[in-house]
Amino acid sequence: MMPKFAWIFSILLPGLGQLVLGQVQRGVFALSGFLTSIALAYWRFSLLAPRETTLIGVLRRSLERRPGFTSFVLLLIALFWILGILDTLKLAHPGPGKKVRGLLSFFFTLSLLLFVLGWQISEIDVSRMVKDFNKAMTPLNRVLWPWKAAVTRDTRVLSARAEILEGEGTPPGKPVSKPGQPYVYAEPTVGIASKLDEKGQPVPGTIITLHGSGFEPNTKTDIWWEDPIGSRFQVRIGGEYLTVITDAEGKFSVQLPIPYSIIPPGAVKGPLIHYAEAQQIFPVGPLKPSTPFLEIVSRMVETIVMGLMATVLGILFAIPLSFLAARNIMHGSWIGMSIYYLMRFIMNVVRSIEPIIWAVIAVVWVGLGPFAGVIALTIHSIASLGKLYSEAIEGIDHGPIEAVQATGATKLQTIMFAVIPQMVSPFISFSIYRWDINVRMSTIIGMVGGGGVGFVLLQYVRLLDYQAAGIAVWFIAVTVAVLDYVSAEIRERMI
Amino acid sequence: MLEVQHLTKVYPDGTVALKDVSFSVQDGEFLVVIGLSGAGKSTLLRCINRLIEPSGGKILWNGIDVTEADPKSLRKIRRDFGMVFQQFNLVHRLSVQMNVLAGRLGYVSPTKSLLYRFNEEDYRLAEEALRKVGLLEMAYKRARELSGGQQQRVGIARALMQQPKVILADEPVASLDPVLAHSILGYLEQLNKEEGITVICSLHYLDLVQRYASRVIGLRGGQLVYEGSREDIRRMTDDQFKEVYGEEAERIAPPSLAGGTNDA
Numbered sequence: 130m131m132p133k134f135a136w137i138f139s140i141l142l143p144g145l146g147q148l149v150l151g152q153v154q155r156g157v158f159a160l161s162g163f164l165t166s167i168a169l170a171y172w173r174f175s176l177l178a179p180r181e182t183t184l185i186g187v188l189r190r191s192l193e194r195r196p197g198f199t200s201f202v203l204l205l206i207a208l209f210w211i212l213g214i215l216d217t218l219k220l221a222h223p224g225p226g227k228k229v230r231g232l233l234s235f236f237f238t239l240s241l242l243l244f245v246l247g248w249q250i251s252e253i254d255v256s257r258m259v260k261d262f263n264k265a266m267t268p269l270n271r272v273l274w275p276w277k278a279a280v281t282r283d284t285r286v287l288s289a290r291a292e293i294l295e296g297e298g299t300p301p302g303k304p305v306s307k308p309g310q311p312y313v314y315a316e317p318t319v320g321i322a323s324k325l326d327e328k329g330q331p332v333p334g335t336i337i338t339l340h341g342s343g344f345e346p347n348t349k350t351d352i353w354w355e356d357p358i359g360s361r362f363q364v365r366i367g368g369e370y371l372t373v374i375t376d377a378e379g380k381f382s383v384q385l386p387i388p389y390s391i392i393p394p395g396a397v398k399g400p401l402i403h404y405a406e407a408q409q410i411f412p413v414g415p416l417k418p419s420t421p422f423l424e425i426v427s428r429m430v431e432t433i434v435m436g437l438m439a440t441v442l443g444i445l446f447a448i449p450l451s452f453l454a455a456r457n458i459m460h461g462s463w464i465g466m467s468i469y470y471l472m473r474f475i476m477n478v479v480r481s482i483e484p485i486i487w488a489v490i491a492v493v494w495v496g497l498g499p500f501a502g503v504i505a506l507t508i509h510s511i512a513s514l515g516k517l518y519s520e521a522i523e524g525i526d527h528g529p530i531e532a533v534q535a536t537g538a539t540k541l542q543t544i545m546f547a548v549i550p551q552m553v554s555p556f557i558s559f560s561i562y563r564w565d566i567n568v569r570m571s572t573i574i575g576m577v578g579g580g581g582v583g584f585v586l587l588q589y590v591r592l593l594d595y596q597a598a599g600i601a602v603w604f605i606a607v608t609v610a611v612l613d614y615v616s617a618e619i620r621e622r623m624i
Numbered sequence: 625m626l627e628v629q630h631l632t633k634v635y636p637d638g639t640v641a642l643k644d645v646s647f648s649v650q651d652g653e654f655l656v657v658i659g660l661s662g663a664g665k666s667t668l669l670r671c672i673n674r675l676i677e678p679s680g681g682k683i684l685w686n687g688i689d690v691t692e693a694d695p696k697s698l699r700k701i702r703r704d705f706g707m708v709f710q711q712f713n714l715v716h717r718l719s720v721q722m723n724v725l726a727g728r729l730g731y732v733s734p735t736k737s738l739l740y741r742f743n744e745e746d747y748r749l750a751e752e753a754l755r756k757v758g759l760l761e762m763a764y765k766r767a768r769e770l771s772g773g774q775q776q777r778v779g780i781a782r783a784l785m786q787q788p789k790v791i792l793a794d795e796p797v798a799s800l801d802p803v804l805a806h807s808i809l810g811y812l813e814q815l816n817k818e819e820g821i822t823v824i825c826s827l828h829y830l831d832l833v834q835r836y837a838s839r840v841i842g843l844r845g846g847q848l849v850y851e852g853s854r855e856d857i858r859r860m861t862d863d864q865f866k867e868v869y870g871e872e873a874e875r876i877a878p879p880s881l882a883g884g885t886n887d888a
């Protein structure tokens with residue numbers, strides 16, 4: 130009579146009826162899937178309705194805020210519940226001679242429910258992705274083709290400055306002009322600086338006019354300012370840098386308010402003298418690598434060396450340890466087997482912690498820089514190589530050992546002639562594979578302060594210098610590709 | 625002369641692989657050991673040069689007790705026993721020449737050989753041994769590049785490098801096809817006849833046993849259950865053979881093809 134009434138259990142909770150029918154896997158799967166979705170749904174609903182305390186309140190509020198999502202989820206839960214009952218009925222009454230088969234839609238509904246919840250939890254927003262795609266274009270373009278920033282040229286500067294007095298006093302006189310030299314003077318040469326009022330709104334200062342001559346004709350000219358405490362900045366008006374183009378005779382005039390500057394009280398004795406400066410910059414000489422380019426190249430070298438050092442150190446430590454972790458070496462005694470299990474355990478734990486996490490620890494330990502990266506990669510390499518090596522040792526063929534022993538060889542001779550030759554191939558292969566991994570890892574390990582190119586890459590991204598970041602990305606990509614090829618080649622040749 | 629007296633082997637897991645086995649082998653014999661799988665043939669052959677440590681009994685080699693030998697004299701004793709294996713047991717990564725030279729390890733200075741260096745004389749011997757098995761042109765190939773039959777010939781060359789008095793061959797042809805089986809056993813027979821090297825060899829197929837053995841011993845469950853001369857074994861029918869050997873026994877090929885149960 131149980132099978133007949135199993136559907137009643139499914140009314141109580143999806144999955145229960147299936148359990149009663151002895152369909153344990155199906156029942157457990159449905160029940161756990163159902164409980165998971167209920168929990169996830171409640172979590173997301175209550176996030177939408179933070180102030181509500183009752184279930185009804187939460188549901189009402191989240192229906193208001195996200196009607197589509199909320200109603201769809203509720204609908205699917207109800208559908209799943211109903212299909213669970215139908216599934217139980219179908220399982221309890223299989224057609225004559227047919228295999229017992231439940232409803233496929235039952236599980237499909239559950240999958241759909243979890244997918245909808247997953248979509249909302251991970252905040253997937255396709256419309257935003259499409260709408261804001263243009264925002265990504267600028268950085269993307271710079272990253273994809275960053276080479277303009279890879280080169281630079283020396284510059285020649287043409288500049289001249291004029292004195293301006295802030296406040297009251299005798300106006301400074303016109304600067305003396307020298308023939309053949311650029312020249313500027315200000316009008317008036319005295320005034321008040323821009324300020325912020327009590328509400329923090331800018332109040333423009335005295336408008337002055339800068340007159341320049343003796344500059345390169347028809348050329349963009351930047352206006353710079355130096356305040357009485359010596360800080361120098363390029364003048365902006367409404368957020369844009371103030372520039373002016375010289376006329377055919379190399380002359381210009383431009384108006385600007387005396388800019389705002391913070392001068393701590395008592396920092397300047399005597400009159401507050403500002404300087405306005407006009408400046409033209411001309412690239413001269415051949416192209417040469419830019420500072421970021423050189424920085425990235427040297428960091429890339431650092432990265433590759435880090436990977437190499439970690440690999441070499443890893444190999445040196447892993448070889449002796451791998452013997453302790455090889456069953457066929459350690460078996461026989463109680464102590465041996467305990468060491469074997471302990472080594473295996475430690476290696477598995479260390480290996481399961483990602484190098485990037487080891488790097489975080491190493492940075493705390495020895496400070497920022499490549500040494501931290503080397504420590505992180507070495508620790509992880511020892512554990513991984515130790516495991517791979519020990520498996521290679523366990524896999525050696527006993528036959529050749531026996532054959533060499535039979536010739537009257539000593540223990541050492543047997544090791545040289547029968548054990549080591551069998552281990553060379555896997556050792557080389559695993560070591561190169563590890564070198565490959567280590568260089569890859571060291572490119573990103575810098576992001577947590579472990580030195581190398583990752584370090585500067587992250588720095589450029591933070592400074593929004595996407596071209597420099599792009600150069601780093603290119604270098605990493607090319608290095609990894611070359612390494613891939615080289616390590617595959619070496620492995621093929623050596624083995 | 626090799627005398628095996630009351631030899632017993634019990635493995636650590638309690639398996640009794642040999643139980644009170646006694647027999648002796650005269651110099652120049654071609655002794656074939658037969659027996660079912662698991663009868664203890666491999667164990668017996670490996671006890672003779674102590675690749676496996678016997679648990680009881682004595683093995684006398686020209687009057688010296690092998691079971692009592694210290695490491696130094698064991699090294700000397702092992703040089704007298706060349707060994708050939710079913711799986712050839714070559715070191716795949718090393719060259720054929722180096723595999724053959726490994727046969728000299730019982731003679732050369734232990735330290736020098738650790739760097740894979742040998743004397744001129746050893747190289748000359750290796751060349752000679754390879755010529756004997758017809759593989760001189762393969763000397764610089766890696767061992768794993770050779771076919772099964774070629775590998776077993778390298779195995780024989782390696783055993784020859786020991787200038788052995790006895791060759792222990794554990795199913796030397798079980799991994800080879802019938803034609804190669806005759807070729808390999810032919811080499812062993814040649815060494816036995818021409819150089820007077822004693823051969824102790826385990827074999828599976830009746831016709832090979834009849835063709836090559838000068839004497840046969842049979843093992844069953846670790847015990848010696850049969851001993852027969854060349855004549856005894858040649859008179860044997862398949863049914864009698866099966867009685868010793870068990871139901872698995874078979875001929876390598878129909879007798880007409882196997883060739884020469886009666887040519888000497």
Ligand SMILES: Nc1ncnc2c1ncn2[C@@H]1O[C@H](COP(=O)(O)OP(=O)(O)OP(=O)(O)O)[C@@H](O)[C@H]1O
Nearest residue numbers: 635637639641659660661662663664665666667668
């Ligand atoms: N290392 C070992 N530890 C425990 N038992 C072993 C070991 N080696 C062999 N034996 C057992 O000892 C018995 C004899 O084995 P052995 O290998 O000598 O037989 P065999 O006659 O050579 O068989 P085959 O024809 O299959 O090679 C078998 O029961 C086998 O399972």
Ligand SMILES: [Mg+2]
Nearest residue numbers: 665666667794
């Ligand atoms: Mg065997």
